[in-house]
Amino acid sequence: MKIYIHTKFEVAEVAIIKEQLAAKYTLSIGEEISPENREEQFLEADICFGNVPLAWAKKTTKLQWLQLHSAGLDPYQQLGNHTFQITNLKGFFGTSVAETAVAGILAMFRGVAYLSQLQTESKWIGTPLRSSLHLLSNAKVLVLGAGAIGQKVKTFLSGFNCETTVLDSKTVVNLDNYLPTTDILVATLPETPETVGLLNKTRLGMLKSSALFVNVGRGSAVDEEALIEMLQQNKIYGAVLDVTAKEPIPENHVLWHMPNVLLTQHTSGGWAEENLDKIKFFIENLERFEKGETLVNIANLERGY
Amino acid sequence: MKIYIHTKFEVAEVAIIKEQLAAKYTLSIGEEISPENREEQFLEADICFGNVPLAWAKKTTKLQWLQLHSAGLDPYQQLGNHTFQITNLKGFFGTSVAETAVAGILAMFRGVAYLSQLQTESKWIGTPLRSSLHLLSNAKVLVLGAGAIGQKVKTFLSGFNCETTVLDSKTVVNLDNYLPTTDILVATLPETPETVGLLNKTRLGMLKSSALFVNVGRGSAVDEEALIEMLQQNKIYGAVLDVTAKEPIPENHVLWHMPNVLLTQHTSGGWAEENLDKIKFFIENLERFEKGETLVNIANLERGY
The missing domain is CATH 3.40.50.720 (NAD(P)-binding Rossmann-like Domain)
Incomplete structure (x- = not known):
């Protein structure tokens, strides 16, 4: 053989x-x-x-x-x-990808992404940063995709007393009912005819201005232009993107310079x-x-x- | 009144x-x-x-x-x-500080701290980063201090299936028994005569070269010079420091430029x-x-x- x-x-x-x-x-x-x-x-x-x-x-x-x-x-x-x-x-890749999703959420909420950038400038801000930070504890989390990644995200968040709803391929059609009350939206969707463009401009618009969007599935699930516009206008709090429409992200892409975006460069599976x-x-x-x-x-x- | x-x-x-x-x-x-x-x-x-x-x-x-x-x-x-x-x-401050501790751990293990820095340079590395990442899941964690912060760290890590030991002010004397097998050491200690200098050069030297040190208690608990030397020689994997001997950290301090250190500028309580x-x-x-x-x-x- x-x-x-x-x-x-x-x-x-x-x-x-x-x-x-x-x-x-x-x-x-x-x-x-x-x-x-x-x-x-x-x-x-x-x-x-x-x-x-x-x-x-x-x-x-x-x-x-x-x-x-x-x-x-x-x-x-x-x-x-x-x-x-x-x-x-x-x-x-469930454990690994879900860990990056939670790492991204905490990096945004606890200011770690910004603090890492300050470190490159040897710049101390300290106390004044505190009022800009947020807690993951008790957040309402909506996870799209009930595969290994989605399940692991839910498990990881259990210690944080989050109210986590996981929608699978059958229940994801009910998405719109959850979006207006969601604090953190985590997309873990594979690319299928049903998932491409699922998070369109209308749906993204249903999110709260304090909502954080995390995509560790496929970039095609979201209308990236609409997302960028919302982020620029602070219509949502921020985004953690492991996946994007174009990978690698072109050097001159606007996403690189957005202070409310964390780019993890499709490393989450590693x-x-x-x-x-x-x-x-x-x-x-x-x-x-x-x-x-x-x-x-x-x-x-x-x-x- | x-x-x-x-x-x-x-x-x-x-x-x-x-x-x-x-x-x-x-x-x-x-x-x-x-x-x-x-x-x-x-x-x-x-x-x-x-x-x-x-x-x-x-x-x-x-x-x-x-x-x-x-x-x-x-x-x-x-x-x-x-x-x-x-x-x-x-x-x-238990929830808040413990969230920053876990945020810091995940930022180091999942490369988020480094990825944030790459973002300032519009620099895509992507796939080659994956083999440098680590998983928090199943890690052996030693938490020093059994107050609100220490207890919350343990709770937050429960979803990650970590083996977490919390030592309180009475059992912390047994510290040395745990250090050689610890993957992540989290200090949440208040400043008391017993805690000042507890993590001296000898104790730090008992840690594995893959160990991550997190300090969200007081800077005085650790011999910072010894810690820096170990980090420079890669005798431990890294450190997340919310607290340091000097705060603010002076602009010319070596800590700012260490790639295996994440500085959260005493913001964890916010x-x-x-x-x-x-x-x-x-x-x-x-x-x-x-x-x-x-x-x-x-x-x-x-x-x-």
Whole structure:
């Protein structure tokens, strides 16, 4: 049985893969092969770990299982008929992304984002800042998306005595009922036909002027122009954006200079042991594959997650 | 009965005090009197709200009750014999300070402090940052001080599945047993003879190189020179300092420029409704005073909190 590893791992991480799998499998590591020879290796593989180009995935006749290294399924929704199983990393990033969401909320409310910037100028303000700060405790929080991220946000906020409502893909249509009383709106939505443009100008306009918007899902869920206008006019308190319409954000983009915006540069899914944990996930799924058990995280290409 | 208000409040806040108390009491508002006439007003008062100079407090013969606007008792420990009651705001800042502590932890672990700084330069790094991030979830946390702040830190961390140990003034002597396995050390200690210099060079040296130190108590609890040296040599992961030996931190101080330090400028006790909530606290205590009930937060000058 041949396994092709397409994900780019560090040398030490590849060493771990080899240590655990080389005795039992024929391993082909993309990073160790010149780029023009990788497709051939993939087409000979029974199992692949990593997000190979769509064209390769359309071509393979031998592949039995493709383990993606992402939660997102893009571009494989365009795959059409295929005979191999596809699994993704749904839920894998829940803790990490939700931690950045809460980090962002607290950084805005407790002034930490601004204090970090003051630090670069060796500038002490101190006491006068205090009246500009806010408390997360007892806030009314609306979380859009009931996947791993949304659930974790709710769990993390439990200690802060927040009143947290999580809307899933079925109940998200009731969104408008919650917006006017929401203190913190956290979008954790995947990109699907239903979520694109969900937070349009009208809906954003229903938020309180003291509301904080957090987006750790996909930039496409929000009308970014309308959001920027509202932030500029202080019609909402602020925004924490891990995702934006354009990534990287262009150097001359207005978002960089908005004092009520915190940009976390799509880093929320990361942590030091991210790759090691991905490898661990793959190997555990591989053991299931060997035993003929149902794989964890079989992707639903139609639904998009 | 005459009440002298020494705390500096905004006009709108003073209006609330007057609205609630002017009908029943003779009110004297320090901010509305020229500074040279304030002492006289205080000396005629039965009740005072606010931290008046120690000399005044030593002089009064009429005062029945002094409500401080701080949790700290300095300099009233030098008061000597006095016939009036003293209450402080012990516990009042617990939620706020603990929120800044957690905000600081998450800002360091999730890269938010650094990302805020990148934002001032319109600089996108994105994905390469991910492997430098850490998770708060499942961390081993040691909290020094079991007052309102320490208890709130523990509560806030409960959703993150942290293993949190809180040491109070009696158990803090066992500190050394915990330091070598601690991921996050949070000092919430008041300044007392026992806490000054508690975190000396030897104790700091027992921390792991991956440990994060957070100080939201008093700067005097730690040997700051030793801490800075450890941070410069990356012998610990980082520090979040709301309190420091010198405040304001001098413009040329090395702390400003340390990439593994987040300075929150002693703002942790603040929030937008801080003054309104202080007024509310005072008025509720005043109702107890009227009824002859025991006041909340009677200060223990000997203990220091």
